[in-house]
Amino acid sequence: MTNKANIIFANDSKITNDEQLKAFIENSEGGFITTLLDGAMNVIIKPVKEEKRTYEEVRNIAGNIARELSARKVDSGTIEADALENALSNLDKGEIISAFVEGWELGAYQFLTYKSNIEAFQTELEIAGEVDAFIQRGKVRAQAVSFSRDLMNEVPNVLNPETFPDVLVDAFKDTNAKVTVYRKEKLEEMEMNGVLSVCRASKYEPAFVEIAYLGDESKPHIALVGKGVTFDTGGISLKSGRDLSDMRMDMGGAAAVAGAMKLLVESKAKVNVTALIPIVENMPDQQSLLPSEVIRYKNGLTVQVGNTDAEGRLILADGLIRAGDLNADYIVDIATLTGAIGNALGPKIAGVFGDEALSIDLKIIGEENGDYIWPMPLIDAYDSTLASDYADMSNISTLSSAGSITAGLFLRRFVPKEAKWLHVDMAGVMASSQARGYYPKTATGFGARLLADFAINVSK
The missing domain is CATH 3.40.220.10 (Leucine Aminopeptidase, subunit E, domain 1)
Structure with a gap:
């Protein structure tokens, strides 16, 4: 035979x-x-x-x-x-x-x-x-989705804040994308204090990577912001009670953004897109960020840290500010941000917050390409639960529920008013528990197709 x-x-x-x-x-x-x-x-x-x-x-x-x-x-x-x-x-x-x-x-x-x-x-x-x-x-x-999967599956002693930027530089060499890497000293000049604070206890220095692809400069400028926490212990607010191996995938948002850029570049899409990737490791140590500390951001806003395990929003804030500095017309941030979104929507669908019309568009795109997503509300009445006695806001809410919503409300405060904005919480869909269909029992690579197809759709 x-x-x-x-x-x-x-x-x-x-x-x-x-x-x-x-x-x-x-x-x-x-x-x-x-x-x-x-x-x-x-x-x-x-x-x-x-x-x-x-x-x-x-x-x-x-x-x-x-x-x-x-x-x-x-x-x-x-x-x-x-x-x-x-x-x-x-x-x-x-x-x-x-x-x-x-x-x-x-x-x-x-x-x-x-x-x-x-x-x-x-x-x-x-x-x-x-x-x-x-x-x-x-x-x-x-290949773009596989690239995202490879990044998420890699172990944290190999993929960390110091090596991740090099992987991205290598991935986009000899292409029409321009990769810029900002290391610790430059981040201090740029006042990326969320990134610097979260990575303070790591033996690795933080980084911030920008991948710019100008397929057509007449198109609207789209910024894709991806959370790049290469391992999340929770910091001083230490996670406990379970195997933390999948916390190497807490850079799933960064992987999604990188995969989307791969897809756009390799398909020679007529778009104008910049990926913004803050990269940190969240560790407990004598240098750790402590609950009650206050972070002052470049835009003047101050944040009191109520819980160091709510670190993703602290580094995304720097990414959103940077997107505003680059005058982005559209901003989409994506992150493995909250367990609450998994509780709400389960393991097969992510949540999207922000501009209502764009949220519906993104849902339709996901229905076609397999990166399923569902529009979620930003309840203004919950915004006051982020109040702090010592700063402009806390990084956690006083509510014991609605965690994905209040995380979105936190991020909204850093979005430039001129831009149309979406926030994608993909925490529930970062990995598959079994091999089924075209998904292996590992990282899904969620978001690469979703973001790339969104950019193409907006640029028509």
Whole structure:
């Protein structure tokens, strides 16, 4: 038997006489089955009903097939472009191909850097037909998400505030993006006091990275601000009671922004976008930021620290101020900010706060590309709960609830009035608990597609 698989659909005439396959076709609600047919390995797909067919379903089917064939060490899987398009005729033909490729590449994703006895293997996808442009589009999108996943999965002694900037410089070398790295001494000149305060107890010095991509300077300037906490212990307000390994992913917002920039640059998008990434490590030490300390920001606002585990908003504030200094027309910040958003929306959907019309636009974009998001309210009545006796505000609310809302209200105070602003809280969706569809049981890479597609949509 050849070490290849044919990928065909359940309506193919040559499989109708096989009793096992007939039972699968009659009884299943979609999905696929792997079987031998005429001495060859075949993957038989039964699409879901037409009203339920979406690009996300295409990505998930492709991801599941890629994972199974890769686990079996199958060299290649072949599918006819016409068969794929005909079976999903309610969707755009080119987008079907791109979605299938994207799902395939992401479904086969593995992070094996520290596995000494496992070598990476991916079944190669072959699509027969004149669809090279759509295949390439799907690969570019998958590579951007994989880049975000790689960053989030990396361990904190390797990816930290001093090495992360170098990774970004290397990732964008020989491209049309310009990367600028600001280290501690420069951050002091720039008065980025939130970044400096949060990283004070780390053995690594903080950094702030700007990635500027000018695909079309006539387009509105969009600033993407990503929280880059390479490990979050909680600082003096130490986290406790559970395995903290996933706190290496507290730079998920930074990973999303970096992945979005990868996607925009590699696809030569006609946009004007700057990524702003504050990078710190939040540690307990004799130099730690202490509850009750007051941070004075460049714009004159003062913040009393009520809890050092609410550090993300302290560094995002510097990013938002910087976005204003750069005269951004649109600002989107994204962060693994609050556990409250996961409690509210669960592990499959992030929350978005801010401009109501843009929030709806972002929701629609997420429905198409798989980065699901839901508009959330900023309740003005809760704003007073951020009051401090000693400063303009505290970094935590006096409420015992609505934590994601009050975090958004805190950030809103640092947004320049001239800009349209969105805040994305992705804490609940940063990692998947199981391998399913095109998601592995690791970092999801959420946000890379969402932010890139938003920038393209705004720039039309």
